[in-house]
Amino acid sequence: MTGHTERPLLFLDVDGPLLPFGEDPQRAPRGTTPDSRLARLTSEVGSRLAALPCELVWATTWEEEANAEIAPRIGLSRLPVVRWPEATEHHEREDQWFGLCWKTRPLVNWAGGRPFAWVDDEITDADREWVSTHHSGRALLHHVESYRGLADEDFAVLDQWLRAL
Template sequence: MKPLLLIDVDGVLNPFRRPDPGYRRYQCEIGGQVYTVHLNPRHGTRLLELAIATGAELAWATTWEHHANEWISPRIGLPELPVVPMGPVLGSTAGEMFKTPHVAEYVERRPFVWFDDQVRQEDEEYLRGHRGLDDFLLVPVNPRDGLTSAHLDAARRWLTLSGFSQGP
């Protein structure tokens, strides 16, 4: 089974602070509401390189859901990606964030790396207790800075050292 690389948008690809010059500003309209996002086109290239090098599959794990394929993917050079359905917001059982149960259902038993600005210890505990999920790496991203080379390097290292890398 191919490992997964799960990607959040806000706080990861779209940092909350004023981004550096490598980012471009976009206006996205979803359901009549306009959102401003700052995206770095290099993120798409770097994520694709990571997926190819490790044999992993990229997927969106964001409240943008399918809108990420419409608004984010083309602006950073990603193809259309599978989407973790966020479904209804479920109540927390152990302090985990609302996305965590949906991620647990989506990944089933596949190894995965999850880039998100809201993952915490409670999310890790929830996932470890969910039907034996234990082959994963949560990569907390500082929402002010967004995704960095250090985050991508950590994912590559974990996938390679854990033996999940299926890349060339």
């Protein structure tokens, strides 16, 4: 591709950001079945995601299931899917030592130097630090509260960061 750079990536987790667990840690848990959680998915979420200036990529243990179950419910077409490598014992031990999310290293590899935003409920400062050291492009690791899911302020942060690139 000549003349322009590739659009930044947005790695999207499902459980937490798109399917909140709905249990505010300050309150007593209430029962949430997978079906009741899927019922929360709206086309509004899909159109807000589609409006962001980036390439959306599933970064979830749902893998292809995200295209079968989630994408149609929120009005998105089929998205690329990050395939999680079998964890090597060496990397697993090292990542636990650094306190890294198990997704961090594979996502940096997948991005291959492209700028990316990553929305997940498991992101910590350890992940941000590791990415800033091991990823040559710009990156935004955006933590979303799993009981709340993606909210207006999350979309505002993502939109602002992506447009500033």
